[in-house]
Amino acid sequence: MAGSEGRHRSVATPDGAAPDAPSATLVVRGGRPLRGSIRVPGDKSISHRALILGALADGPEPTCIAGLSACADVRATRRALEHLGAHIEGEPDGEVRIHGRGPQGLAGPPVRLDCQDSGTTMRLLAGLLAGQRRRFRLEAAPSLQRRPMNRVVEPLGRMGAELRALGEAGRPPLEGEGRALRGADLRLPRASAQVGSALLLAALNAQGETRVHYPAPVRDHTERLLAAMAAPIAWDARSSTLVGPVRHLARPGGGAITVPGDLSSAAFLLCAAAILPGSRIRLPGVGINPGRTGILDILRAMGAPVAVSGWRQSAGEPLADLATAAAELAAIGLGQPLVPRAIDELPLLAVLGARARGRTVLIEAGELRLKESDRIEAICSGLRRMGADIVATEAGFIVEGPGELRGAELDGRGDHRIVMALAVAGLAATGETRIRGAERIGDSYPGFVEDLVGLGAQVHLEPSD
Ligand code: S3P
Numbered sequence: 001m002a003g004s005e006g007r008h009r010s011v012a013t014p015d016g017a018a019p020d021a022p023s024a025t026l027v028v029r030g031g032r033p034l035r036g037s038i039r040v041p042g043d044k045s046i047s048h049r050a051l052i053l054g055a056l057a058d059g060p061e062p063t064c065i066a067g068l069s070a071c072a073d074v075r076a077t078r079r080a081l082e083h084l085g086a087h088i089e090g091e092p093d094g095e096v097r098i099h100g101r102g103p104q105g106l107a108g109p110p111v112r113l114d115c116q117d118s119g120t121t122m123r124l125l126a127g128l129l130a131g132q133r134r135r136f137r138l139e140a141a142p143s144l145q146r147r148p149m150n151r152v153v154e155p156l157g158r159m160g161a162e163l164r165a166l167g168e169a170g171r172p173p174l175e176g177e178g179r180a181l182r183g184a185d186l187r188l189p190r191a192s193a194q195v196g197s198a199l200l201l202a203a204l205n206a207q208g209e210t211r212v213h214y215p216a217p218v219r220d221h222t223e224r225l226l227a228a229m230a231a232p233i234a235w236d237a238r239s240s241t242l243v244g245p246v247r248h249l250a251r252p253g254g255g256a257i258t259v260p261g262d263l264s265s266a267a268f269l270l271c272a273a274a275i276l277p278g279s280r281i282r283l284p285g286v287g288i289n290p291g292r293t294g295i296l297d298i299l300r301a302m303g304a305p306v307a308v309s310g311w312r313q314s315a316g317e318p319l320a321d322l323a324t325a326a327a328e329l330a331a332i333g334l335g336q337p338l339v340p341r342a343i344d345e346l347p348l349l350a351v352l353g354a355r356a357r358g359r360t361v362l363i364e365a366g367e368l369r370l371k372e373s374d375r376i377e378a379i380c381s382g383l384r385r386m387g388a389d390i391v392a393t394e395a396g397f398i399v400e401g402p403g404e405l406r407g408a409e410l411d412g413r414g415d416h417r418i419v420m421a422l423a424v425a426g427l428a429a430t431g432e433t434r435i436r437g438a439e440r441i442g443d444s445y446p447g448f449v450e451d452l453v454g455l456g457a458q459v460h461l462e463p464s465d
Helices: 044-056 072-083 119-130 150-158 193-203 221-228 263-275 294-302 339-355 366-370 375-385 416-427 438-443 448-454
Strands: 024-029 035-037 062-066 087-089 095-099 111-114 135-139 162-165 174-177 185-187 206-213 233-235 239-244 256-258 280-287 306-314 317-325 358-362 389-393 396-401 409-411 432-436 458-463
Touching: 024 416, 024 438, 044 062, 044 072, 044 095, 044 119, 044 193, 044 221, 044 263, 072 087, 072 111, 072 119, 072 438, 119 135, 119 150, 119 162, 119 174, 119 193, 150 162, 150 193, 193 206, 193 221, 193 239, 221 233, 263 280, 263 294, 263 317, 263 339, 263 416, 263 448, 294 306, 294 339, 339 358, 339 366, 339 375, 339 389, 339 396, 339 416, 366 375, 375 389, 375 396, 375 409, 375 416, 416 432, 416 438, 416 448, 416 458, 448 458
Parallel strands: 035 280, 062 256, 111 135, 185 206, 409 432
Antiparallel strands: 024 432, 024 458, 062 095, 087 095, 135 174, 162 174, 206 239, 233 239, 280 317, 306 317, 358 396, 389 396
């Protein structure tokens, strides 16, 4: 098989949120099948949590993390933890070692932390710091400044947190002072793993039971990692309960964990293979947490062959080898409760829908308008420029397929997942597609361009004018 099996650091893909990342255009030429095997980078969601919870493990021996994501969002979390006093060594292409300070060990003098463009960093740190004795301020880069934070501020307030959003209508920055909290019974109005995880991190320093109820199942990475650290936690598909305060947290995996490959990164390759005739790819070692596998269900429901083999576990997370191939796709309809299980992959549903026979409809996914960009508007207008028959609705889209896609000049809206979803569409289009804003790719998937090239695609980056 062609392609690379080794995890690698980005060679050419820009560094994403690095403040000096030069702006880049992604140039895509369609028509070639994808073939081979690629090891996708470590899971972004699990990487954030492995660092944060590693910092809360009982010290002084480190937790050794293999396969940590090298993406800009996770680097923002690492830098923030270092500012909080955590000692972290090593780089993601090898092993990262984080020295635990115990569940209450991040207390200290006032800090100002830069969460850059990472919503997960800001929301998880808000929960973490609400219960650590120190004053803090969480700053955001421009795209994160537009995103809502009341969803964490409000329930944390019910646990007694002193926390305020200083921006207009509950937007960043956040300011607070950590203190001992009280457990609470919290019903979340939307199914958000970031919010649930923030509350569980706060619950570690709360007196009594904290119970979080989700309106639909979400990824349970925080719960699994806490259980692997012997925390007093119990959960099912709709609620998670933790009894605090927690005085000891064992190092996960006995002090050595391996982060599974990121299914949300793998999704771009899987969807590209499904719509490019003659394609056949294999992606070893990808996380298949049930709260994340909506995209596999979508591909299967549309008619793509998805093979899942070699099921195994790492630090309580399931992973497996995935394979797929090109297929004639059929349209589907999608709404709650499946939306959270595919939330980051829904722009790809629009691309699949443009190449599938019939009318693909997404409903009840208004959350997409509150991501790094308004993803409903961004994907619909990008695909329309390529000739797709797609309309945006208030909380989703309607796309009629299969239509021919043609190369176009597109704007990635400063959003990594929009750039990459449009690149997948470009691979299935005639002619050349040029996507501005490709410097954001590294926010979640450094190595995207190299991985596509490794599978035989014609893509490259150019500096933008
Ligand atoms: C994430 C949860 C999701 C997802 C985001 C990462 C996480 O956000 O979109 O990319 O790591 O918990 P919400 O919790 O806002 O749905």
